[in-house]
Structure formats: structure tokens, C-alpha cells
Amino acid sequence: MSAPASFSKFVSAYRRSTAASLAAIVLLLVLAAALLAPVLSPQDPYDLAQLDLLDARLPPGSPAGDGSKHYLLGTDAQGRDMVSAILHGLRTSLAVGLCATLFAVAIGTVVGLVAGYFGGRLDALLMRIVDMQLSFPAILVALILIAILGQGIGKVITALVAAQWAYYARTIRGVVLVECQREYIAATRVLALPVTSVLFRHLLPNCMPTLIVVGALQVASAIALEATLSFLGVGLPITEPSLGLLIANGFTYMLSGKYWISFFPGLALLVTIMSINLVADQLRDVLNPRLRVD
Amino acid sequence: MSMSTYLLSRAGQGVMLIAVMSLLVFLGLFAIGNPVDMFVNPQADQAEIARTTAALGLDKPLWEQYGHFVGKALHGDLGQSFVHGASALHLIVERWPATLELALVAITIAVILGIPLGLWAGLRPDSLAGRFIMGGSIVGFSLPTFWVGLMLIMVFSVQLQWLPASGRGAVEIVLGVQTSLGSLDGWRHVLLPALNLALFKLSLIVRLTRSGTREALTQDYVRFARAKGLTERRIVGVHVLKNVLVPIVTVIGMEFGSLLAFSVVTETIFAWPGMGKLLIDSITQLDRPVVVAYLMFVAVLYVAINFLADLAYSLLDPRVRLGGTAQ
Numbered sequence: 001m002s003a004p005a006s007f008s009k010f011v012s013a014y015r016r017s018t019a020a021s022l023a024a025i026v027l028l029l030v031l032a033a034a035l036l037a038p039v040l041s042p043q044d045p046y047d048l049a050q051l052d053l054l055d056a057r058l059p060p061g062s063p064a065g066d067g068s069k070h071y072l073l074g075t076d077a078q079g080r081d082m083v084s085a086i087l088h089g090l091r092t093s094l095a096v097g098l099c100a101t102l103f104a105v106a107i108g109t110v111v112g113l114v115a116g117y118f119g120g121r122l123d124a125l126l127m128r129i130v131d132m133q134l135s136f137p138a139i140l141v142a143l144i145l146i147a148i149l150g151q152g153i154g155k156v157i158t159a160l161v162a163a164q165w166a167y168y169a170r171t172i173r174g175v176v177l178v179e180c181q182r183e184y185i186a187a188t189r190v191l192a193l194p195v196t197s198v199l200f201r202h203l204l205p206n207c208m209p210t211l212i213v214v215g216a217l218q219v220a221s222a223i224a225l226e227a228t229l230s231f232l233g234v235g236l237p238i239t240e241p242s243l244g245l246l247i248a249n250g251f252t253y254m255l256s257g258k259y260w261i262s263f264f265p266g267l268a269l270l271v272t273i274m275s276i277n278l279v280a281d282q283l284r285d286v287l288n289p290r291l292r293v294d
Numbered sequence: 295m296s297m298s299t300y301l302l303s304r305a306g307q308g309v310m311l312i313a314v315m316s317l318l319v320f321l322g323l324f325a326i327g328n329p330v331d332m333f334v335n336p337q338a339d340q341a342e343i344a345r346t347t348a349a350l351g352l353d354k355p356l357w358e359q360y361g362h363f364v365g366k367a368l369h370g371d372l373g374q375s376f377v378h379g380a381s382a383l384h385l386i387v388e389r390w391p392a393t394l395e396l397a398l399v400a401i402t403i404a405v406i407l408g409i410p411l412g413l414w415a416g417l418r419p420d421s422l423a424g425r426f427i428m429g430g431s432i433v434g435f436s437l438p439t440f441w442v443g444l445m446l447i448m449v450f451s452v453q454l455q456w457l458p459a460s461g462r463g464a465v466e467i468v469l470g471v472q473t474s475l476g477s478l479d480g481w482r483h484v485l486l487p488a489l490n491l492a493l494f495k496l497s498l499i500v501r502l503t504r505s506g507t508r509e510a511l512t513q514d515y516v517r518f519a520r521a522k523g524l525t526e527r528r529i530v531g532v533h534v535l536k537n538v539l540v541p542i543v544t545v546i547g548m549e550f551g552s553l554l555a556f557s558v559v560t561e562t563i564f565a566w567p568g569m570g571k572l573l574i575d576s577i578t579q580l581d582r583p584v585v586v587a588y589l590m591f592v593a594v595l596y597v598a599i600n601f602l603a604d605l606a607y608s609l610l611d612p613r614v615r616l617g618g619t620a621q
Contacts, residue, residue: 137552144589147582231440232558232559247440254452262444270441
């Protein structure tokens, strides 16, 4: 089968679910909004010269004090336009989530390939470490690392990677164990191909469908985890506010009824996470029905 | 493998885990960070820092320092809090009942709501209610805990003003246990945070019950019970439910630890005075001895809970023991 034909087959299989198709469109819009944040934002939310304290905490739809514009989703305590803040926050949240997932996939895949292919004591040792880590919830692992490393964008990414690599390692090892029973792996042994070639040119491509599905699901949980850490005040620094930090900033005003400072960033986070989950679920059904849990 | 060997090997693994944790915490907080920071006031001058370094033996080799740390930890001494000036471990233990109370109410809510909802969804998977329940459980899985907490506050505290948004009710001692559940006010305070904490486990229990029910319905013993003419109530209430309960008991045991971990988030949102909120406060205030004490306390707790869950599981289902150390 040629590549374009298999791609159109994939698209038509994916489109069978209306909800997943809608989610894919929403997700593309979210990604576009994040990428184009500097262009789309009415103001640069972190250029203090553009902020007017007199416009602080205006409800959604209010006109600016100088009448120059309207704040569609209101303003925060510094008079910052919420639309701009959310677009930039979304950009940060997605960047951190994707970056962390990429590193975690890389580390987890190598560990899973090595453990599954070589087996024996190395496998037992690696899987014992994976089991031990997975017995602790991701949020706790991340908090421990933040407590050790301190705060900052690189440290948050490190904590997310540390909290998530083990999922990939275990999943990939499972796939490798199955693949190693196949004839093509026996053939590579007969041909005495170098190990790196077997691992990365023969085993890895067969792990890709699984990796895409698990990776897509885990991006959503990486984003949620980062938002949680930032909300708790131990995540990203105030200079690079993600959605979680925006929500935390508005939390104190929520009790006095000024819901919009927290609510709209929260809604953006929710839409992002839900659309990623729906897309990932559908990818799993199309690419690898074996992974279906229920 | 005999029961006692099995238990011994599990206990051995637990001790190993605690040892590894202590090593990681030691290396992380003592060796990577500047260890003196842990013991001197941040405003201390050069002379005092030098004096403390010598007094603490920080000029000694790392393995000797680790031995010292373990020795003191075994005597329950994990250092003094900078902020509170009290024993770090004591601070944690003091807040433990509040966290435990929150977690217990949460798991109760999850079970009381989750099993009936899961049964319903399992018995009538194609009904509107069944689909709605499953849809809800997917949403419950993917929503971040803190976001749900905020929404609960926004709806029930700010808009409807039914329940308080923060704090814990008055604490009293009932049968030697510290609790706030003796008064109506205590229950009003615990309801929102417990519901928030319960949501994830609720979704999990709904799904487990549903798949357990669907599986049981295809089994011969249920078909036989039907053929015998038993009432539907008895079939579901006794035969199906029994099949569903075994995995749920295990999951409750295993998930209780993660409930304690997630209480960090819930306690911060609802200003619940438990050890999770103390952890976050200590991380932001750089109160490292308290962070160390929290981590060691949680590690020991985890190992104990997992051990008890394993024990309960192997008593409920003898097949597990034959699997040896499989996890």
C-alpha cells in the first residue's frame, strides 16, 4: 500500500467519530492560537508600559479607561488584558508540556528498548526502578524534585520528565517483548546486524504507533501537572506565567466574585486538555486497538 | 512460595524502598543543595556558617555524613524547622490527623457514590444514564484536581454560599482520635475538599465496578442464578457485587497512598490544615528540614500501606501468592 493511500485510510478511520473530529479541529485552533500569540494578542501582557493600573480588575467586556479598546475577557489585578495573558500563558503551558514529553519519550524509549531487547538482569534492574517510581504518584515525584532542584522553567521540565519517563519505559518494553517473538528479529540475529541498528532501525519503527498514542495521552497529563505545580506556586517563575500561574493569581479574587481572572485561563486549560485526550483516544482506537483498556 | 516467605520478601522490599528514598533525599537535599543552608539561619554571618559546618561534621566524607543522617533519623530526629522552630517530624505528625480525616471522607464518598453508579452503568450500558455516567467518569479522569476545586468553590461557596470555602471545623478528641467530624460545622467544612479529592477515585471506582459487573453478567454462576429464578435484586446485590468487590478493595488500598499525595493540591486550595499544605508552604519558604521530614514520613507510610494492601489482597485471593513478587 502506498503512503498517501494509507494516510487517507487513516483519516477516514479517524473521522468516524464526530467528537474526535471536532476535538482535532479545536486542538488545531488551540495550537494556532499558541503559536500566533504575539500576533493575536491585543497587547503585550508583559510589557509594563502597556498596562494601566486604572484598568485593574475590570469585568469582561469593559471598555479601557482611555476608551481606546475593550477588554473582551476583562483584566487582572495589574490591568492586564486577559485575552493576551491567556494566549501567552497557553504558549508557555504547551511549550513546557511538549518539551517535557519529548525528553521523557526519548529517555523512556531507550530504557524500554534496552530492557526489552536484552532482558536478563539488566531488564530486572531497570524494571525494578520503573516499578518503584510508578508506585509513587507523578505529582509526588515532581514535588520531590522541585524541592531538591528549586524552581525555574528548566527545573520544572526536569521534574516532569522524571515523573513521566517510567510510563514510556514500561510500555515500550512490553511492545519490544512482543516484537522480539517475530521472525524479523530472528532474521536480524541471523544476519548479525549491529545492536543499535536492530534497536533503532527495526524495533523502534514498530513501537511508533504505541509511542504516538501514549505520548499524546501523556502530553495532556504533562500540561495538567505543570499547571498544578504552577498553581501551587512551586512551578514556573512569575516572569513566565503559564495558565496554572494565571489561575493562581486570580484565585484570591474569586472569593470576592471576580471570577474571570481565574475562570477563563482555567477554561483554556480545560479545553486544551480535553481536546488532547479526545484526539489521543481516537488515535488509540485507530492506530492500535490492542491498547484499549476498557 | 509460602505465606511467611512472601510477607518477608515484601517487607524486605519495603525496607529497601525506604533506604533508597532516604539516600535520594539525603543526596538531593544535603549534597546538591548547600547543606549548611539547612541548619543555619539565612541571615547568619560567615563565622557562624563555618562553626555550624564543623559542628555538623560537614567536612567529613559523604558516606560518613549519610550514616550520621540515618542514625539521627532512626531516633526520630529529622532536624528543626527554620520557620516554626519546632521538630520537623513533630510538625508533620501534628498535621497528619487532618490529612487522614480528609482522605478517609474522600474515599468514603468515592465508594458510596462509585459502586452504585458503576453498577448502573454496567447493568444498563446502552441507557442514557449509563452513557452519561461513563462520560462523566472520563471527564473526572482528565480534569485537573485544582481546577475542579476552584469550580466547587465558585459554585458552592461564592455563588450559592452553601458551604465554607476554606479551613477546618473545630477539632475535638473523640475516643482518643483528633477529629472535626463531631459537629455539623466540621462536616460543612470537610464536604467540598473531600468531594474534590474524591473525584478522581470516584471515576476509577465507577469504571472498575462497571467492567466488573459486565464481566460477572456473562459468567455461568450468574446465568445459573437466573435459571434458578432468583430475583434480579439478589443476583446483583449478592452474586455480581461479590465479584466486583475484590478488585475494588485492592484498589482502595493501593490508591489510598496517592490520595494522600493529591491532598497536597486539595489542602492548598481549601486551606485545609494538613501536612500537604505544610509541604507546599515549606517548599516555598525553603524550610528544608520539614520537606525532608515530609518525604521520609510519606515514604514509610507508602510502604506500610502497600504492604497492608498486598496482605489484604493475598488473603482475599490466594492465587496472588503463587505469583511471588510480581507487581
